Amino acid sequence: xxxxxxxxxxxxxxxxxxxxxxxxxxxxxxxxxxxxxxxxxxxxxxxxxxxxxxxxxxxxxxxxxxxxxxxxxxxxxxxxxxxxxxxxxxxxxxxxxxxxxxxxxxxxxxxxxxxxxxxxxxxxxxxxxxxxxxxxxxxxxxxxxxxxxxxxxxxxxxxxxxxxxxxxxxxxxxxxxxxxxxxxxxxxxxxxxxxxxxxxxxxxxxxxxxxxxxxxxxxxxxxxxxxxxxxxxxxxxxxxxxxxxxxxxxxxxxxxxxxxxxxxxxxxxxxxxxxxxxxxxxxxxxxxxxxxxxxxxxxxxxxxxxxxxxxxxxxxxxxxxxxxxxxxxxxxxxxxxxxxxxxxxxxxxxxxxxxxxxxxxxxxxxxxxxxxxxxxxxxxxxxxxxxxxxxxxxxxxxxxxxxxxxxxxxxxxxxxxxxxxxxxxxxxxxxxxxxxxxxxxxxxxxxxxxxxxxxxxxxxxxxxxxxxxxxxxxxxxxxxxxxxxxxxxxxxxxxxx
Numbered sequence: 001x002x003x004x005x006x007x008x009x010x011x012x013x014x015x016x017x018x019x020x021x022x023x024x025x026x027x028x029x030x031x032x033x034x035x036x037x038x039x040x041x042x043x044x045x046x047x048x049x050x051x052x053x054x055x056x057x058x059x060x061x062x063x064x065x066x067x068x069x070x071x072x073x074x075x076x077x078x079x080x081x082x083x084x085x086x087x088x089x090x091x092x093x094x095x096x097x098x099x100x101x102x103x104x105x106x107x108x109x110x111x112x113x114x115x116x117x118x119x120x121x122x123x124x125x126x127x128x129x130x131x132x133x134x135x136x137x138x139x140x141x142x143x144x145x146x147x148x149x150x151x152x153x154x155x156x157x158x159x160x161x162x163x164x165x166x167x168x169x170x171x172x173x174x175x176x177x178x179x180x181x182x183x184x185x186x187x188x189x190x191x192x193x194x195x196x197x198x199x200x201x202x203x204x205x206x207x208x209x210x211x212x213x214x215x216x217x218x219x220x221x222x223x224x225x226x227x228x229x230x231x232x233x234x235x236x237x238x239x240x241x242x243x244x245x246x247x248x249x250x251x252x253x254x255x256x257x258x259x260x261x262x263x264x265x266x267x268x269x270x271x272x273x274x275x276x277x278x279x280x281x282x283x284x285x286x287x288x289x290x291x292x293x294x295x296x297x298x299x300x301x302x303x304x305x306x307x308x309x310x311x312x313x314x315x316x317x318x319x320x321x322x323x324x325x326x327x328x329x330x331x332x333x334x335x336x337x338x339x340x341x342x343x344x345x346x347x348x349x350x351x352x353x354x355x356x357x358x359x360x361x362x363x364x365x366x367x368x369x370x371x372x373x374x375x376x377x378x379x380x381x382x383x384x385x386x387x388x389x390x391x392x393x394x395x396x397x398x399x400x401x402x403x404x405x406x407x408x409x410x411x412x413x414x415x416x417x418x419x420x421x422x423x424x425x426x427x428x429x430x431x432x433x434x435x436x437x438x439x440x441x442x443x444x445x446x447x448x449x450x451x452x453x454x455x456x457x458x459x460x461x462x463x464x465x466x467x468x469x470x471x472x473x474x475x476x477x478x479x480x481x482x483x484x485x486x487x488x489x490x491x492x493x494x495x496x497x
Contacts, residue, residue, distance in 0.1 A: 018150055020484050021159045025166035026146035027481030032171060033138040034474040038180050039457030039466070040119040041130050042407040043356065044075055046182040047120070048086040050133055053096035054126075057104075062090065062270065080272040087278025090266050091220030092184045096133055103129025112464045131457075131466075137186040141179035144186070145170035147193040148368040152375055154200065155328055161375035163485070164387065169371055172394030173311035174359025177401030181357065184221050189365035191217035192227050196369075199252065200331065201237045207251035214252070215259030222263070224365075226345060228256065230338035235330045290350035298353060299346070299360045304434035304441060309397060310359035312390040313371060320376035320383065327376070335369050342366045353434050356410045358401040358441060400445035405455035413444035 041050055044067060051064040063083035066073035076086040103110075110128035117127045149166035153159060169175055178186055191213050198210035214231065217224035231252065232243040242248045264274035271278075279286050298305050308315055325332035346352050346362050354361035377383030400409075417429050417439065432439035458467045 017159055018153045020487065021153060021162050022146040022150040022166075024481045024485035025149045025163065025170075026142050027477045027484065029142040029145050029167065029170040029481075030139060031474045031478035031481060033142055033176075033179055034470055034477065035456075035458065036176070036180060036402045037135055037138060037457045037470070038405070038455050039131050039134055039460055040117065041134055041182060042119060042405060043181075045088070048075060048088055049092050049096065049182050049184075050100075050130060052086060052088065052090075052093035053133065054100050054129065056093055057097040057100040062086075062093070062266070076278050077271075079270040085270045085278060089184065089219060089221055089263070091216060091218075092182075092187055094219070095187060096136060096182075099132050099136060100129040103132040106132070113461055113466060116461045116464060118460075133182060134180075136182055137179045140186045140190050141170060141175050144175070144190045144193055144368060147190070147197055148371065151193070151197055151200075151368075152372065154197075155331065155372070157375035161378050164378065164391075165371050165374045168313045168374070168387075168391055168394070169368055172313055172391050172398060173367060174361075174398065174401065175311075175364060175367060176398045177358035177406075178361060178364055180402065181406065183357070183361060185361050185364040188217050188220045188224055189368065191220065192224060192365050193368055195227070195231060196234070199231050199234050199242060201235060202242060202248055202251075203237050204247045204251050207236075207242065207248045208255065211252040211255035215255040218256060218259045219263060221365075223342075223345070223362075225256075226341050227338055228252075229341065230334045233330070233334040233337060241330070287350040288345075288348040290348050290352060292344075292347035295347040295349070295352040298434055299343070299363060302435050302440075303437045304439065305353050305360045307360055307363060309442065311367060311370075312394045312397075313374065313387070314367065316377055316383075316386045316390045317371045317373040319386070320373035323376045324373035335372060338369055339366050353430065356406060358406055358445075397442060400442055400449055403454050403456065404445035404448045405453065406441070406445065408453055408455070409441060409445040409448040412448055413439060413441065416444070 041047060047067060048064070052062055055061055055064050061083075062085055063079070063081070064086060066076060066084040066086075068074065073084060075088075076084055079085045104125070106128045107125050110124070110131070113131065114124045114127055117131070119130075121127055121130055145166040148169055149159075149162035152162045152165055170179075175186070195210045195213035195217065198206045198213060202210060210231070214224060214227065217227075232241070232249060234242050236242050236245050236248045238245075242252065267277055268274050300306055301308050303309060321332075321336075325336070342363075342365070349362075352362065374387065377387055413433060414429060417424070417432050421428060421432075429439075433441065437443065458470060461467060
């Protein structure tokens with residue numbers, strides 16, 4: 001066993017532990033995620049993100065064919081050129097466009113899959129890109145888990161607590177169910193974690209890279225700007241706050257300002273104005289006239305969207321937040337500003353529940369930051385018991401969301417509601433889904449799975465090469481991950497953490 005003899009040895013050993021822990025978390029999580037992939041796209045958001053990426057990759061435009069209900073074109077409007085543009089931000093489609101091109105190049109390999117792909121698509125050549133795009137958020141969320149573990153190690157906590165937080169985030173919270181769906185929040189959350197990691201103890205060069213990550217996050221979802229005040233309160237390399245170091249905050253703000261100008265250009269290209277967005281022009285404009293008390297209960301405690309049920313580890317972590325703040329006062333203050341600002345804005349948003357899906361989706365980008373106090377709880381026997389209980393309960397709760405098609409389960413829930421309340425309005429269904437145990441998606445996804453509606457690529461594409469390739473890669477990733485984590489390592493200097 002190697003013992004640190006000089007400071008450089010200690011630094012090398014510490015970096016080795018950090019990198020191996022983060023890499024091990026990524027590979028093991030990615031193994032689980034591959035086995036739980038759906039292999040298809042369903043729902044308005046996923047369809048529009050894919051169509052935007054496909055149009056961008058093949059025609060170099062964001063104009064797409066709309067989804068139509070009756071005579072209404074959904075979630076977007078006609079631009080100044082008369083073509084239809086969705087209301088969604090450009091960041092995620094830009095990230096998906098290379099995957100569409102890769103899928104186009106793999107069309108010959110998808111011949112065997114064509115008869116198995118029963119979801120909406122436009123011709124056989126459209127199948128391979130759709131399948132590949134459906135896997136996008138799996139490595140994105142796995143990377144978020146590894147970065148969370150790395151962040152805790154950089155704050156001085158042990159590799160064990162980093163593993164607990166990383167695996168807990170990925171496998172015992174609603175992040176797992178969201179990783180199967182092509183929404184913007186997983187990528188937004190990863191970019192915020194990257195920005196935070198780069199800005200923590202930042203140099204001028206790293207602040208510029210952190211600003212690029214935050215700028216890209218802004219292009220994915222404009223709400224990423226809510227993280228800017230918190231990131232300005234992080235410590236730079238010399239210990240002073242970023243907001244007090246001109247060379248540091250300038251490096252952060254310039255890429256963010258550039259991203260805002262790109263977003264304005266995106267709106268000008270579509271609508272001829274830098275102030276008109278797809279949301280503002282569509283029939284579902286942003287509405288911040290909601291009831292914050294109702295949203296607070298809904299996001300924290302309700303059976304349909306409460307983080308208590310969909311991410312119980314976050315509640316355990318909050319119990320240690322006071323002690324965490326006393327130990328990490330500067331970083332703790334910055335993260336509290338991030339969480340509080342994010343939560344307050346979304347409490348006033350009328351659509352705080354994020355529509356159909358799994359868990360409180362709009363809280364996903366800040367979920368890793370809610371788990372940073374877990375190492376504090378792990379120090380005491382009672383805290384460890386609570387962590388273990390939350391891990392087990394959280395993993396069991398995620399299974400319905402991992403195994404069910406949320407669109408199929410959602411329609412089944414809607415049909416059940418219509419039987420109970422014929423002729424009731426849509427808002428009555430939303431309240432039933434969010435605030436009643438019988439209407440929540442944990443129940444209806446479970447019913448769907450027990451009825452045999454298992455939504456896994458392993459079963460949907462049975463008889464093709466996809467399940468075999470999936471099993472091979474999942475086994476390979478698991479082997480690599482566990483080998484990295486099991487490799488002998490030097491003892492940590494802060495064993496009490």
